[in-house]
Amino acid sequence: MKKLLGITALLIFVIVVTAIRNPDFLNGYNLQNLVRWTALYGFISIGAAFVIVTGGIDLSIGSVVGLTGALLAILLTKYQWPVPVAIATVLLVSLVIGLAHGVLITKVGLQPFVVTLCGLLLYRGAARFITGDQSQGFGQQFEGLRKIAVSSLPVTPTFGIPVPSILLAIVATLAGLLLHKTVWGRHLLALGGNELAARFSGVRTDLIKIQAYAICAVMSGVSGILFSLDLNSIQPSGLGEFFELYAIAAAVLGGCTLRGGEGTIVGVLIGTALMRVLYNAINILGIPTHLEFAIIGAVILAGVVTDELVRRMANRRLG
């Protein structure tokens, strides 16, 4: 948990500064929105973390979000499939994508960067092809289903717990247990730290890697479903664009190292929250939107540099 001190401090700092400069930041409605966006982006960040822990990367996350979002809308509105069948199909497609990535990386020996970069293009193209590049939506139908993404459990008159955040809490708990409390999780971290050593120790590294990519793709599929239900308007050429970068940034901010072998689910959630709080703070403080990327880039860089310096100082003292 010590590794998370820097990023947690940064998150608290941004929250406090924003709240002091504009107390409306803390109003129930805004907090509810923040929690909901954190949840929607949280799924892909957790997925990215599983892959990053292996020392790999998945650049296709955003395209899988776009493909699954568009596919769900088409299956439900155009082909009128029953909701459970449509959702199961979308998740199955995600699973197959993840398994394919894993097999290509482990059995064919291709670089994760190359495989998932091709995936980024392939799934975006597939989404545009199956929809004929037409925007998709649910119209006024499926209001009940859309509640999974847009409704909340009221706590106060202005604040409710968004349903996606409850789903994320369940998924994050399971992911945390899987990563930190099971043999499988130990093996995953071990192979990320030193794949050869792990393999010689009897760890089935290929199988575990394939499973990690499958988890990442399924998380992207879940996110695609939730984003499409939340927005009710899916642009096949645009939905999910750059999401892989948000996910990777959140995972790295949360303590995952791109070299593999390190990472916590709590850290990933904090990293995701920091990204969303920064975006929100820029709007709440009325900072011009064209400065958005510059500010977020600068704050994250400052956070990562401070974290690294603090860690080095601590190591020196221990040494």
Place this chain on the structure above:
Amino acid sequence: MKISKRTFLAGLPPVALGLAGCGKSGDSAATPASTASGSAATGKKKRFAYVTNGVDPFWNTASAGVRAAEKEFGIECQVLMPPKGLVDQQRMIESALARGVDGIAISPCDAANQVGFLNEVAGRVPVITHDSDAPMSKRLCFVGMDNYKAGRAAGKLVKEILPSGGKVMLFVGRMEQLNSQQRRQGIIDEILDRPTQTLEKLNQDPLGKELSGGKFVVLDTRTDGFDYPKAKANAEDAMSRYQDLACMIGLWAYNSPMCLEAAKAAGKAGKVRIVSFDEQEPTLRGIIDGHIHGTISQQPYYYGYDSVRILKDIAEGNRGVIPSNGFFEIPIVEVRQANVQEFWKKLKTLQAAGA
């Protein structure tokens, strides 16, 4: 079993070729390349290209107009929608030139900085602009609406729904495009009761500055870079920051549907007023439901239809079709609850005619 790299790669070309064969005829990627340098040389049908500035439902309606013109005039016209803005647009135009076309209609992504490129293209084939103009270039004419005038019309819709004034916020994808800038300025000038400006000498208010005048305050203009989740979050954040926000104005087609989704989730649908541009289905439904006050339609169908008609006439040597001031204006349509059903019916008929 370990699959060898060679075995795997050997299987790729047939798969890739199979996929490539799946495109519909008329799609940008599906037309086979030709070495012909224009139909005039070969005596075939006249061929044109209609290039958009992105991929959006708005362009599907324009595309229906292109298809209708194709049928009516017996010509061929490729609709090219660059997915990634300027770079893709340039690549697609170059490919169209290489294939051989008799004229191109372009909606420039960045008019000011594309003048050189547009002039290069205009040196080879007749070029007209549509939707967004590049007046400094050698384009023959511009087909579209007066975005400043459309902005003022949207401003009038705001005044109509908020006779006692209030705080308004503007939402748009990007501010680099000339049409966004003109539209925004038109809205601001109208609701702040300022005199009408001309497009030639358009003074623009800086971004990020609160503006007030008359009964209204224009709080800000927020951009989202064509990112739908961001567009929705921008609307939510505006309602968080300004509890007394009276009206949200979506400058691009998807902006007001995203504002409406945010307002619905906040329980403010119909309370925070929304004024829109363009005719996306959720926008028209929002007007029927009384959640969106009205929208300014650019009639994109006629962007497509009239661009192709003008290009065909120019290619046949009839230059008289070019307006003397270089501007072929497509009139805007103000859509409110009173005429939305009729408008939607006509739109569906036009889209079906161009299908």
